Amino acid sequence: MFRLFGYFIEIIRGILITARHFIVNMVFHILNLFGIKTKRKGAFTIQYPEQKTEIAERHRSLHRLMKREDGKPRCVACMLCETVCPSECIYIEATEDPDPEIQKYPSTFIIDLSRCCFCGFCVEACPEDAIRMDTGEVEFAQYNRKDMVLDLESLLNEPK
Amino acid sequence: MVEIFINDRSIKVPEGITVLKAAERAGIHIPHICYHEAFAPEGSCRMCLVEIEGHLCLELACATQVKEGMKVFTETENVRQARQGVLEFLLAEHPMDCPICDKAGECTLQDYYEQYGLFESTFMEQKERKDKNVPLGKGLILDRERCVLCTRCVRFLRDITQTEELGVFERGVYSEIGIFDQRLIDNNYAGNLTELCPVGAITDKDFRFKTRNWFLEKGASICPLCSRGCNIFIEHHPGFARFDVPKRVYRITSRVTSREKDQKEKGYWICDIGRYGYSYMDQDRAEKIVLKQGDSALDPKKAVTYAADQVKKLIYKNKLNRLGVISNTWLTNEELFLVKKIFTENLESQKVFFPTTAQREADDLLLTSDRTPNKKGAQEIGFSLEAISEGQVFDGTELLFVFWASPFDLDQLTGLMSKIKEVQTKILFTPFEREWNKDFDLVIPTAVPAEKAGSFTNEDERIQHFGPVLYSPGQARAEWEWLVSLGKEIKVDFKSYARLSSPFDVFQMMKKKIKFFGK
Ligand code: SF4
Ligand code: SF4
Ligand code: SF4
Ligand code: SF4
Ligand code: FES
Numbered sequence: 001m002f003r004l005f006g007y008f009i010e011i012i013r014g015i016l017i018t019a020r021h022f023i024v025n026m027v028f029h030i031l032n033l034f035g036i037k038t039k040r041k042g043a044f045t046i047q048y049p050e051q052k053t054e055i056a057e058r059h060r061s062l063h064r065l066m067k068r069e070d071g072k073p074r075c076v077a078c079m080l081c082e083t084v085c086p087s088e089c090i091y092i093e094a095t096e097d098p099d100p101e102i103q104k105y106p107s108t109f110i111i112d113l114s115r116c117c118f119c120g121f122c123v124e125a126c127p128e129d130a131i132r133m134d135t136g137e138v139e140f141a142q143y144n145r146k147d148m149v150l151d152l153e154s155l156l157n158e159p160k
Numbered sequence: 161m162v163e164i165f166i167n168d169r170s171i172k173v174p175e176g177i178t179v180l181k182a183a184e185r186a187g188i189h190i191p192h193i194c195y196h197e198a199f200a201p202e203g204s205c206r207m208c209l210v211e212i213e214g215h216l217c218l219e220l221a222c223a224t225q226v227k228e229g230m231k232v233f234t235e236t237e238n239v240r241q242a243r244q245g246v247l248e249f250l251l252a253e254h255p256m257d258c259p260i261c262d263k264a265g266e267c268t269l270q271d272y273y274e275q276y277g278l279f280e281s282t283f284m285e286q287k288e289r290k291d292k293n294v295p296l297g298k299g300l301i302l303d304r305e306r307c308v309l310c311t312r313c314v315r316f317l318r319d320i321t322q323t324e325e326l327g328v329f330e331r332g333v334y335s336e337i338g339i340f341d342q343r344l345i346d347n348n349y350a351g352n353l354t355e356l357c358p359v360g361a362i363t364d365k366d367f368r369f370k371t372r373n374w375f376l377e378k379g380a381s382i383c384p385l386c387s388r389g390c391n392i393f394i395e396h397h398p399g400f401a402r403f404d405v406p407k408r409v410y411r412i413t414s415r416v417t418s419r420e421k422d423q424k425e426k427g428y429w430i431c432d433i434g435r436y437g438y439s440y441m442d443q444d445r446a447e448k449i450v451l452k453q454g455d456s457a458l459d460p461k462k463a464v465t466y467a468a469d470q471v472k473k474l475i476y477k478n479k480l481n482r483l484g485v486i487s488n489t490w491l492t493n494e495e496l497f498l499v500k501k502i503f504t505e506n507l508e509s510q511k512v513f514f515p516t517t518a519q520r521e522a523d524d525l526l527l528t529s530d531r532t533p534n535k536k537g538a539q540e541i542g543f544s545l546e547a548i549s550e551g552q553v554f555d556g557t558e559l560l561f562v563f564w565a566s567p568f569d570l571d572q573l574t575g576l577m578s579k580i581k582e583v584q585t586k587i588l589f590t591p592f593e594r595e596w597n598k599d600f601d602l603v604i605p606t607a608v609p610a611e612k613a614g615s616f617t618n619e620d621e622r623i624q625h626f627g628p629v630l631y632s633p634g635q636a637r638a639e640w641e642w643l644v645s646l647g648k649e650i651k652v653d654f655k656s657y658a659r660l661s662s663p664f665d666v667f668q669m670m671k672k673k674i675k676f677f678g679k
Pocket of ligand 5: 193203208222223
């Protein structure tokens, strides 16, 4: 009996919290409507995905590999990103470049997005500024894991 | 013995050794680049400067001999500044290629900068450009920008191999390492230069750009490619969670044991055959037990039972003289001992045959003419290798056990195949997937030396123990495991096998039975 009583109390408390949010936000919205400046703005809902917010400047989104002026990858396959990556989602194989100024470049560069935790360590670690996470691309859900694995080609030519 | 003081600590050292060595004995590290234990001091890098009381200027620790009552200081402000200065000059023209330099992670210069440098560069000028890809022969590549002119490489080729292919050309700031007139390095010890070079100036094609050395794990093992049995590290990639690395073993490096340090010219090096001959560990490995009469999934137990049943059949028919064994000296002491125990002692077969392996050219440094690791061991265990001839082993043989662990010497077994095929039942123990495997009734996959524990007896009668570095693939197990289970299953001498659960146990048994191993 007593327990049942507690159950009703919780429901009432929940209703009160919702009501508080409703009233507080409504007050702010009404004040704003009359042009009165308040410290806080009323909460609002965005109709995602039809409507989108702007992404902050320092965001981390889908990776891309930078190119040199002649279109070759800027990456020198130093594997520091592979080393630092806490999710072990980068895999690189290096080859010899005939150009003695470059020497080493990646023949394989794979990022497995299904493992990536978007920490951005790879970007921090890169001594060549060759990898960035600034494409603004945040929607890359796929139907299977295989499609979440990006290779050198797609990393270089991102975003579409 | 003389008494000296290093940083006010008194230590007693033998007369005539250098300050650097004395400090090392006291556990004090004095940074050095050009000095290498195997050579006489050169004194070209100036990294080892220390302060000695009563001396006007700083002294080279690598070249100064200790004197009674000498007071050495390795951490004073003067020394610290001197080290920084030396490093600053070394790095003034250094390309800072670390991201693409294979030495990064184990580079002396990198380590010393971290420990003793940490200054801001004050050089504003453009760095001098030099050749970055000079082929030196035997797959070695010289990067002149990275070279710190320690001349270790020159001294190695002059003092150890005595082939003198490299030299210092030009003078002063134009000095550079080079070969004379396109005469490329061509000796069996060239690979040591990559390890010897304190920086990434000499790299080899075999390892170049394949991986980064901090991914690799080092496992101590013994090189099985000749009877010298050099001590090595097998550096292997443990793999990534999501991606397959193309191979496990990336390089072999030398492992210096204190025992070998005394023999300067020998202890520090390994030959190129051992250094670059590691691909067999990953290539063509047999992973599954294969029974010819098509029982697809054969578990190890059934395989051993099958083999033991064949032996038992002969026992019942009282025809044990129809049992033959082809063994080889790639097996460890323990395994050869088990072969002897099972086949010669328990089953009283006289037909344990060792095919003669081709003798190849030796050189006067390390490489021996016998390119199998354990011939001495086999002899000490009591096999006389030439006593049984090829004819005898096949004479009337109905059941043949073949142990074939060598990745080379393929001709030897090919030569015997026509005769082996005629034997009624034949069982093969091998780590490799080869053409002839299909001719055997039962193929049991085994481990290569890097994957097993045991010991080899080398040319100089030294028993060298080693442990497993890699996992054996699939159903493969070391021969000793198979032999112990076989010994149990045959049940002639069940008790003594039941006690054996590791090569160590086998070795304890050997120690009691054979005087040589009991020493
Ligand atoms: S963001 Fe983090 S987890 Fe993702 S690839 Fe870079 S280092 Fe790895
Ligand atoms: S850290 Fe940069 S240069 Fe190095 S492998 Fe990664 S992307 Fe390439
Ligand atoms: S030699 Fe050492 S310091 Fe020089 S580039 Fe290579 S790793 Fe860096
Ligand atoms: S190549 Fe290496 S070993 Fe030879 S002098 Fe230069 S730094 Fe020393
Ligand atoms: S180590 Fe003493 S001068 Fe180079």
